[in-house]
Amino acid sequence: MRLEQLIEWVRRMASPTAQSGLIGNLRRVDPEFAAAEQAWASPLPGDASFRHYCRITSPSGKRMMLMDAPAPHESTRPFATIAEDWFAAGIAVPELFAVDDDAGFIAMEDLDDRTLFSLTGPRVAARSTEIEHYYQAAIESLCRIQALPLDSEAVNAMPRYDEALLRRETALFRDWLLEACLELSPAVVPQSHELLTALDDVLVLEALAQPHSVVHRDYHSRNLMIDERDAVRIIDFQDAVVGPSSYDLVSLLKDCYVLLDDSLRQRLMTHYIAHSGSRTGQNNVAAFTQVQFDLMGMQRHLKAAGIFARLYRRDGKARYLKDIPLVLTYLADTAAALSKTSRYVDIMQRLETLLRKEVIPAYDVFARTTDQP
Incomplete structure (x- = not known):
């Protein structure tokens, strides 16, 4: 997992001046995460794909889920397109905060660990x-x-x-x-x-x-x-x-x-x-x-x-x-x-x-x- 790059991306997305990496009407990452540190990140077990997931927790306890979808094996685009469409239709998917198709990163709502x-x-x-x-x-x-x-x-x-x-x-x-x-x-x-x-x-x-x-x-x-x-x-x-x-x-x-x-x-x-x-x-x-x-x-x-x-x-x-x-x-x-x-x-x-x-x-x-x- 590209953990260091992912944390740096979160810092940029949480910056008040950040403009790139956002799609549609997705809201900016909470500024509290601008000071994100690797020590706050908890990589999660992988699934059957090449995607990786990481939970990041701010000093005050706020949490986000981060997806690493590395090219050429994965792409953020299908996930982001469907998530935005389904969320608007009232379907219970996680809210997206920021998407960077080029980097292969998504910041989204953390749904906890209970399946x-x-x-x-x-x-x-x-x-x-x-x-x-x-x-x-x-x-x-x-x-x-x-x-x-x-x-x-x-x-x-x-x-x-x-x-x-x-x-x-x-x-x-x-x-x-x-x-x-x-x-x-x-x-x-x-x-x-x-x-x-x-x-x-x-x-x-x-x-x-x-x-x-x-x-x-x-x-x-x-x-x-x-x-x-x-x-x-x-x-x-x-x-x-x-x-x-x-x-x-x-x-x-x-x-x-x-x-x-x-x-x-x-x-x-x-x-x-x-x-x-x-x-x-x-x-x-x-x-x-x-x-x-x-x-x-x-x-x-x-x-x-x-x-x-x-x-x-x-x-x-x-x-x-x-x-x-x-x-x-x-x-x-x-x-x-x-x-x-x-x-x-x-x-x-x-x-x-x-x-x-x-x-x-x-x-x-x-x-x-x-x-x-």
Whole structure:
């Protein structure tokens, strides 16, 4: 992390004469931070990207969050554009104080350290009233995101979740988990290539057939903060796209890090139905079927398992390996359910067999022989 450069930038932004580095109507950094010192800064653990974060605390206790998004791997522009648009629309994102696209720095509101995941842990029981309240608030914020007009300037600038992107994502499962980590190449498991190709066709077809809206793309417990007012706030939205309306809902209700009780998940789905129509003028969940919701979850979980494997194999980040078993369980259980409720009986039966007889046992062996945090 470029901590010294970041602190110097804060000093300049907090100066009464500072003019550069600001965009739109964002307000100047508090002058109290003009005397910022490295000793006041607390770098935070990194995420799965090249971005880094740092909290800076003034002598009187005021705090800011700083983002370091170094080029060429990262850019501040998508984050800043979306944050400004969503904040103006009443969506619960952090307020931005200063942005410097050239330097790759952002100063923003500090939302504290409590994530929804820090409150839930890996499992949520059926009757967890406080946790259910947070999830309801997250769903209401999601409905505000989905109500954003698709013809606005900010939304028009977003990439589309098109066929090419969907296929690139599902290929991560085969390339990074099956082959790079588990060594389950088509030569070892001959049926896997043809099956995953057929599955990919199904997932693309069903994803593109449902209504589209703005998609956060990582709407889950670790990207939902609980601020000092006990309100749910949203982070990590810089990769937002326009795509299938079920995507963020399935990310939240079939979280890669948290297993919700089935009855709780159904109540939250009902909560979404009640709020979706009032925000968008149409009932998005009624417009996509349960089968499409489940298939969207399958696409996301194939992608997630592949990304977790890639983070380990390519980037040396082993901490995500512990999340793969839940994702594989989602995939196998969803395949079993869809073999009874969809027209894709053969594909789903074969997929469940591949997962339970080949992939999950191979991953168990891999996990036992791989150092994990």
